[in-house]
Structures are given as C-alpha cells and as structure tokens.
Amino acid sequence: MAKLIVGALLLSVLTGGVAQLDMKGKAFIFPQESATAYVSLIPQVKKSLQNFTLCLKAFTDLTRPYSLFSYNTKTRDNEILLFVEKVGEYMFYVGNSGVIFKAPLNPYAPIHICVSWESASGIAELWLNGKPLGRKGLKKGYTVGGEAKIIIGQEQDSFGGRFDIKQSFVGDIWEVAMWDHVVPLKMMDDGCRSGNLINWQSLIFEDNGYVVTKPKLWD
Numbered sequence: 251m252a253k254l255i256v257g258a259l260l261l262s263v264l265t266g267g268v269a270q271l272d273m274k275g276k277a278f279i280f281p282q283e284s285a286t287a288y289v290s291l292i293p294q295v296k297k298s299l300q301n302f303t304l305c306l307k308a309f310t311d312l313t314r315p316y317s318l319f320s321y322n323t324k325t326r327d328n329e330i331l332l333f334v335e336k337v338g339e340y341m342f343y344v345g346n347s348g349v350i351f352k353a354p355l356n357p358y359a360p361i362h363i364c365v366s367w368e369s370a371s372g373i374a375e376l377w378l379n380g381k382p383l384g385r386k387g388l389k390k391g392y393t394v395g396g397e398a399k400i401i402i403g404q405e406q407d408s409f410g411g412r413f414d415i416k417q418s419f420v421g422d423i424w425e426v427a428m429w430d431h432v433v434p435l436k437m438m439d440d441g442c443r444s445g446n447l448i449n450w451q452s453l454i455f456e457d458n459g460y461v462v463t464k465p466k467l468w469d
C-alpha cells in the first residue's frame with residue numbers, strides 16, 4: 251500500500267505545475283497557432299555541455315518557419331535551437347551560430363530528427379528519418395551553458411519568453427530525448443527515449459496554454 255501511494259505521488263504534480271511522467275506511447279499536441287502554448291522541459295541534470303545529442307519526433311503541416319526545440323540561457327539566445335526555415339531546411343544553432351541542413355522534400359510526413367554536436371571539433375551531425383544529412387562545423391571549443399530554459403512549441407527570444415506566433419509550432423511532438431554526450435546516430439533507430447538529460451519515459455515538464463497530451467499517432 252505504501253509503495254502504491256509513493257508511486258502515485260511520483261506520477262502526480264511535483265511542485266508548481268511541474269510534472270514527472272512516463273510519456274511512453276504519448277505525444278504533445280499543439281493544436282492551434284498561438285504565442286502562448288508551450289511545454290517547458292526540465293533536464294534530469296543541470297550542467298554545461300561540451301557534447302550533446304538531441305532527438306525528437308514531430309508532425310506538422312506548417313509551411314512557414316517554426317521552432318522544434320529552443321534552449322536559451324540567461325545570457326544567450328539560441329544557445330541550442332532546432333528551427334525549420336522552410337519545408338526541408340533545418341537550421342541548427344549552437345551558441346547563437348547556425349548551420350543549415352537540407353533534406354529531400356517530403357512534406358507532410360512525420361519526422362524523426364537527431365542532431366549531435368561536439369565542442370572539440372565543432373562538428374554537428376544531423377540525421378533525418380534514419381539517414382544522415384551531412385556534417386557541418388560551428389562553435390568549435392564552445393561550452394553550452396547549463397542554466398537553461400528548454401521549450402518546445404515556441405521559439406524563445408529571451409530567457410523563457412518573447413515568443414513569436416509566426417514561429418510557433420502547430421502539430422505533434424513526441425519522444426524528445428537529450429544526452430550530454432555524442433551518441434552514434436546510426437544506432438538511433440528506436441533507442442530515442444532514454445536520454446540522460448531529457449528522458450521521455452521519465453519526463454519532467456510543465457505545460458502552458460493550449461497543449462494536449464494524447465496517445466501518439468505515429469511510431
């Protein structure tokens with residue numbers, strides 16, 4: 251009985267709207283264009299990063315620019331940002347510098363996107379749907395700050411705010427995972443849920459505005 255109660259407590263709200271949940275099989279839906287709907291993801295460990303890997307799955311039919319993942323620190327905008335400029339053009343920012351990866355056009359299909367970055371070489375590698383889109387270099391020698399606001403659904407132009415409705419995400423996002431090291435993306439076919447910074451199966455988050463959680467529609 252005691253164990254059951256502790257389990258139930260862990261699954262419920264922790265503090266101030268922050269929840270920790272196993273999101274396996276579920277997705278966040280951002281059902282309407284807005285400048286107010288977003289999910290704030292809280293990492294399992296707060297630390298600065300010399301290397302990282304980030305994966306997520308998403309579906310949208312937007313053709314305008316939108317943000318997939320926005321990580322800002324107090325002092326730097328776009329510390330980590332995954333942004334779609336237009337259909338098939340993925341912008342990846344570290345320390346407010348960006349590189350672009352161009353994908354074969356396949357609009358209106360769900361995507362599985364993974365990106366890694368290594369400070370020592372500055373090499374960023376981006377994979378889409380299990381296929382590499384190449385490697386580019388940025389911010390060699392840089393360290394990503396650890397005191398961050400991590401937001402999906404909106405693009406931050408300040409620390410946790412200044413959203414632009416015209417960069418908001420409309421659609422589904424699921425299986426977000428983040429690691430504090432470079433994970434070989436070749437192996438990322440299905441192991442996309444248990445990052446040591448963001449773990450979809452033990453997700454610490456706070457949703458704001460019109461965000462709905464439902465069973466995922468796609469693998």
Ligand SMILES: *[C@@H]1O[C@H](CO)[C@@H](O)[C@H](O)[C@H]1NC(C)=O
Nearest residue numbers: 299300301368369370430431
């Ligand atoms: C980052 O990766 C490099 C290898 O590219 C490694 O030498 C270094 O120790 C890593 N840094 C951290 C903080 O894990």
Ligand SMILES: [Ca+2]
Nearest residue numbers: 327328406407
């Ligand atoms: Ca920004």
